Amino acid sequence: xxxxxxxxxxxxxxxxxxxxxxxxxxxxxxxxxxxxxxxxxxxxxxxxxxxxxxxxxxxxxxxxxxxxxxxxxxxxxxxxxxxxxxxxxxxxxxxxxxxxxxxxxxxxxxxxxxxxxxxxxxxxxxxxxxxxxxxxxxxxxxxxxxxxxxxxxxxxxxxxxxxxxxxxxxxxxxxxxxxxxxxxxxxxxxxxxxxxxxxxxxxxxxxxxxxxxxxxxxxxxxxxxxxxxxxxxxxxxxxxxxxxxxxxxxxxxxxxxxxxxxxxxxxxxxxxxxxxxxxxxxxxxxxxxxxxxxxxxxxxxxxxxxxxxxxxxxxxxxxxxxxxxxxxxxxxxxxxxxxxxxxxxxxxxxxxxxxxxxxxxxxxxxxxxxxxxxxxxxxxxxxxxxxxxxxxxxxxxxxxxxxxxxxxxxxxxxxxxxxxxxxxxxxxxxxxxxxxxxxxxxxxxxxxxxxxxxxxxxxxxxxx
Numbered sequence: 001x002x003x004x005x006x007x008x009x010x011x012x013x014x015x016x017x018x019x020x021x022x023x024x025x026x027x028x029x030x031x032x033x034x035x036x037x038x039x040x041x042x043x044x045x046x047x048x049x050x051x052x053x054x055x056x057x058x059x060x061x062x063x064x065x066x067x068x069x070x071x072x073x074x075x076x077x078x079x080x081x082x083x084x085x086x087x088x089x090x091x092x093x094x095x096x097x098x099x100x101x102x103x104x105x106x107x108x109x110x111x112x113x114x115x116x117x118x119x120x121x122x123x124x125x126x127x128x129x130x131x132x133x134x135x136x137x138x139x140x141x142x143x144x145x146x147x148x149x150x151x152x153x154x155x156x157x158x159x160x161x162x163x164x165x166x167x168x169x170x171x172x173x174x175x176x177x178x179x180x181x182x183x184x185x186x187x188x189x190x191x192x193x194x195x196x197x198x199x200x201x202x203x204x205x206x207x208x209x210x211x212x213x214x215x216x217x218x219x220x221x222x223x224x225x226x227x228x229x230x231x232x233x234x235x236x237x238x239x240x241x242x243x244x245x246x247x248x249x250x251x252x253x254x255x256x257x258x259x260x261x262x263x264x265x266x267x268x269x270x271x272x273x274x275x276x277x278x279x280x281x282x283x284x285x286x287x288x289x290x291x292x293x294x295x296x297x298x299x300x301x302x303x304x305x306x307x308x309x310x311x312x313x314x315x316x317x318x319x320x321x322x323x324x325x326x327x328x329x330x331x332x333x334x335x336x337x338x339x340x341x342x343x344x345x346x347x348x349x350x351x352x353x354x355x356x357x358x359x360x361x362x363x364x365x366x367x368x369x370x371x372x373x374x375x376x377x378x379x380x381x382x383x384x385x386x387x388x389x390x391x392x393x394x395x396x397x398x399x400x401x402x403x404x405x406x407x408x409x410x411x412x413x414x415x416x417x418x419x420x421x422x423x424x425x426x427x428x429x430x431x432x433x434x435x436x437x438x439x440x441x442x443x444x445x446x447x448x449x450x451x452x453x454x455x456x457x458x459x460x461x462x463x464x
Contacts, residue, residue, distance in 0.1 A: 001355045003058065005224075006300060008232065008255040009156055013357055016254070018223045024055055024062045025222035027214040027252070029231055030112070032069040033093035034078040037100050038275035039305060040261040040268040044228045046291055047258040047299035049106045050396055051226070054354050057395045065217045066109040067210060068094060070116050071203055076192055086193050100278040103287040105397040111217055115209040119195050122204045122212040125246050126184045126197075134245040138175035141187025141200035147180040150241040156255060157233035182238055184208045207238035214252075215243060225252035229260045230267070259302040268305060276305070286409060288398055289314045295360045295396055317398075317406070320367070320389070323374040325403035327386035337387050346370045350392050360396065367392060408461070419450055423459055426452075 003016045018024050028048045031037060037045075048066075055062050069075075070090045079086040098108075115122075126143055129135035134150065137143050147153050147161070154160060164180055183205040188194035194201040204212075214222065220243070227236060236255065243251040260267045268275045281290055293313035297303045341347045346366055353362035367389060374385045393399025422441050429437035442452055445461070452461050 001352050003355045004357055005254055005256065006357050008257050022061060024060045024224065025218040026062060026224040027065045027218055027222065029210060029227035030066040030068050031097055032072055032074060033090050033097060034075040036277040036279060037097050038268060038277050039281060040275065042104055042278045043261040043294050043303060044258045045101055045106050046104055046294045048226050050295065050360060051358055053395055053397055054358060064109040065111050067213050068112055068114045069206065069209060070114045071193060072206055103282060104291050113213045113217060115204060118212050118216060121216050122208050123197055125208060125212050128246045129242065132245060135184055136177065137199045140175050141202055142175065142183055143185035143199055144176055144181040145184050145242060148178060150245055153241050156240055157237045159233055182207065207235055208242055211239050211243040215247065220247040220249040222252055224254045224256060226256040229257050232257055259300050261303050261305055263305050285310050288401060289317055292317050292398055298359050298361055319371060320399055321403045321406045323371040324386050324389065327374060327382045329383060329387040329390055332383050332387040336384065337391060340384055340388055341391060344388060346388065347392060419461060
């Protein structure tokens with residue numbers, strides 16, 4: 001089955017055919033780094049991480065570009081509130097972002113360009129748009145894009161100019177020719193960070209950044225452009241208008257948008273103040289549980305964030321790791337695993353699900369069937385099937401933790417030493433038939449989130 005991807009631009013699934021056989025150029029809009037990343041950001045980044053992982057699993061050489069917006073109004077305002085230079089704020093938030101994404105298993109992009117590193121390219125593109133009549137410099141130092149000049153405006157979002165015009169507003173200080181026009185270059189206010197341009201001191205508008213960075217890194221025409229659900233309009237629509245007007249070429253062939261993360265039916269966002277940061281959620285849940293929760297919905301679908309959903313994800317992961325714990329995957333030779341993967345019905349159905357627009361829920365359901373088979377198998381068959389489960393799980397960026405470490409969770413040496421002492425105390429109490437003390441120890445451990453499991457080979461424990 002050929003890989004098919006839903007293209008937001010054409011509003012249908014299409015067989016994926018890259019511009020160059022075996023290679024994929026992919027650009028995803030990244031973070032505006034003025035605050036910690038919230039779960040909505042995590043949803044988008046995990047979605048595209050799985051897409052990149054699967055493309056590479058299919059044998060494609062993927063050049064994955066994910067930008068950073070490191071200058072805009074929100075960054076300037078937050079830096080002023082904190083009483084610090086904007087670049088100090090940016091550096092701190094980039095470090096925090098990378099820390100969060102690493103915990104979620106999000107692999108680093110091939111390149112992570114910053115807007116402030118591409119000022120020359122931005123200025124060149126703005127000048128080209130002016131020269132071609134698609135942009136104009138206002139007397140206040142701003143430069144605007146003429147939306148009506150671009151015939152294809154609205155083709156991504158489906159927006160109609162007449163409808164946009166009826167809702168457009170112009171500020172008193174605005175010097176636009178048309179209410180629909182948007183800013184390419186913003187003149188600097190006193191005390192703001194700024195760069196020298198032919199139109200005076202200023203900084204780039206948000207939309208032009210991605211047009212300049214994507215074409216610089218991937219060329220005028222590339223394979224995939226992705227981002228969050230709220231970027232389709234106006235950001236991505238404006239990117240198309242700028243880029244195609246400047247270069248005269250088709251911009252991105254396939255447009256992909258992740259679904260929103262919602263709380264009580266509303267999109268999670270900082271503007272609505274209904275968000276949870278990734279690092280706050282990770283204080284309560286293991287990072288792999290959080291990633292698995294996000295994978296449980298197809299990337300284009302909306303997800304409703306809830307404690308129940310996270311607990312369900314944890315329970316499902318425990319089923320996977322229980323199956324892995326029952327086998328020894330280290331004894332399976334790589335060539336045997338490769339042969340099994342090539343012939344296995346599980347692997348073929350897993351790939352068929354992922355080939356269908358990266359349908360992770362269906363792919364995970366195949367993995368659950370594999371778990372059932374592992375639990376029924378014995379010896380070499382059990383080990384081989386468990387190794388296959390790990391191999392396919394790796395495509396999703398999950399099931400790579402040692403099962404014992406997964407069940408024990410984030411426990412430091414001192415806590416583990418205390419738990420071991422309590423287990424020895426309980427074992428001694430049971431040997432002396434002191435059931436009251438044994439039960440008291442179990443209850444004390446349970447109060448700390450430690451769950452005991454008695455078996456033929458002794459007592460094991462996990463962190464709830």
